[in-house]
Amino acid sequence: MMNIRQRTLAEPVYFKGKGLHSGKTVNLAIKPAPPNFGIKFKRVDLPGSPLISSHFNRVIDTSLATVVGENGFIVSTIEHLMATLSGMSIDNAIAELDDYELPIMDGSAAVFTEAITSGNIIEQDAPRLYFVISSPIELQKDGKSVGVYPGGRRTISCTIDFDHPAIKEQKYTIELTSDNFAREIGPARTFGFYQELEYLKHYGLAKGGSLDNAIVIDQNGVMNENGLRFQDEFVRHKILDAIGDFSLLGMPILGHIELYKSGHNFNHEFLKEFFRQKKAWQTAPVDSTEATRHPNETQHERSIV
Numbered sequence: 001m002m003n004i005r006q007r008t009l010a011e012p013v014y015f016k017g018k019g020l021h022s023g024k025t026v027n028l029a030i031k032p033a034p035p036n037f038g039i040k041f042k043r044v045d046l047p048g049s050p051l052i053s054s055h056f057n058r059v060i061d062t063s064l065a066t067v068v069g070e071n072g073f074i075v076s077t078i079e080h081l082m083a084t085l086s087g088m089s090i091d092n093a094i095a096e097l098d099d100y101e102l103p104i105m106d107g108s109a110a111v112f113t114e115a116i117t118s119g120n121i122i123e124q125d126a127p128r129l130y131f132v133i134s135s136p137i138e139l140q141k142d143g144k145s146v147g148v149y150p151g152g153r154r155t156i157s158c159t160i161d162f163d164h165p166a167i168k169e170q171k172y173t174i175e176l177t178s179d180n181f182a183r184e185i186g187p188a189r190t191f192g193f194y195q196e197l198e199y200l201k202h203y204g205l206a207k208g209g210s211l212d213n214a215i216v217i218d219q220n221g222v223m224n225e226n227g228l229r230f231q232d233e234f235v236r237h238k239i240l241d242a243i244g245d246f247s248l249l250g251m252p253i254l255g256h257i258e259l260y261k262s263g264h265n266f267n268h269e270f271l272k273e274f275f276r277q278k279k280a281w282q283t284a285p286v287d288s289t290e291a292t293r294h295p296n297e298t299q300h301e302r303s304i305v
Contacts, residue, residue, distance in 0.1 A: 002153075002254075002286045005123040006091040008032045013115040017103025020077055020190075020214075021064060021200075023207025026099040030081075030116070033092040035126035038250060039085055041068070041075040045098040054082060056248035056271040062264040064200075066245065076101040079244035079264065080190075084112040086247035087181030087240075090121065091128060107189035107213035108229075109240055113182045127285040133255030135280045139270045145260040146270040148253060156257040158239045164193075166221045170235035176243065185243070187229050188236035191215035194223065242267055249274065251283065 012031040019026055033040070039054040052058065052070045061067040065077040081102055085093060087109070095102075105111040138147040154176040161169040174180055192209070194216050200206035215233065216223045230236055242259055245267035259267070274281075 003089045003123075003128050004286055006035050006126045006128045007089055007121050007123055008034075008092040009090065009116065010120050010122045013120065015103055015105065015111065015115070017105050018208035018213075019099065019101030020104035020208045021206055022076075022099070022101045024099050024101065026097055026101060026103050028081075028103055029096045030085075030112075031094045031096065032122075033094045035092060035124045037092040037094070039082065039090075039092070039247070040094050041078070042094055042096040043073055043075065043098075043100070044096050046073060049096075051094075054078065054248060055250055056268065059248065059268055062268050066248075066264055066268075068248075074100050077104065078102055079241050080105075080109045081112055081244075082247045083240045083244035084109040084116060084181075084186065086243050086252065087176060087185060088113060088116050088121065088178045089128075089252075090116065092124065104190075104208060104213045107215070108237070109186040113186040118178065129251050129283050129285055130254040131249065131251055131281045132284050133253065133281050137270075137274055137277045137280045139266075139273045141266070141269075144262050144266050145258075146262050146267060147258045148274070149256045149258065151256040152254070153256075154252060154254060156239055156242065156259070158235050158242060158259045159261065160235045160238050161261055162234070164217060166217050167234050170232045172232055172235045172239060174239065181243070185236055185240050188233045188240055189213070189215050189229070190237055190241075191217065191234055194218040238263075245271070254286065 009032045012029050015028040041052045042049050050073050052068055052073060052075050054068060058068040058070055060069040066079045067074055067076045068078060133148050133150045136147060136149050156176055157173040159171045174184055192214055197206055197209055197216060211224050222228060245264060249271060
């Protein structure tokens, strides 16, 4: 069901954990915010508790995680929380933290989604606006591609292809509803290769990374004692990351997103291309009586959903 009104939390939720790269313990509070506020981060450890907007034009780094910055202050590794808020259709919230990096928790969005349940979400007296896609927008480069296509639902497809027997090629498509996100995407953990993790730690990065908050793969396969949560957990986590990246547009996309071998950096490049092609979309509310499919939906979407 499409949300026609903006939503926020009924009451704050609190988290405590380590930053993936800094290894520092951080306290995080997600609090309600008024209509049209959007999602903002508040650095309560700094003088004046500065606010940082979660908008793609505030992104300053995507090499290892998504980092936003404003007026010299940063917040790092925001993608899992942003994916949760977008996946659970939270439009307005303020995330207060006492360090620069969000806690990685178990490497997925499960802890966040378990706290932000439907019982702790309230509708607000303001319409929810969508980017309604009227014609395709595509970006291709170096064997990667991202595209958005007209459609009457929020759907996303992703294909990954890794030269490792534990992953290989994986494909997944999902309609983005709160229930689907919490059940099928939120629990999917971040993943990495043991050799790369050791390399990062050697250079003072990934200090908080461990088998407790990531799927780690060596030449023999998955190193985690309990294995995978889904057979295709890798591609599901790539969708989680992409939902977080696309949430930086500021409004949800009504249409179909399709990704092929993309990551944070290329997703961010696409967001810039998206705003360059303003004739391909419009912002509009969705009426509660609107049909489940948009009149401009293409055969492209119907063939892959």
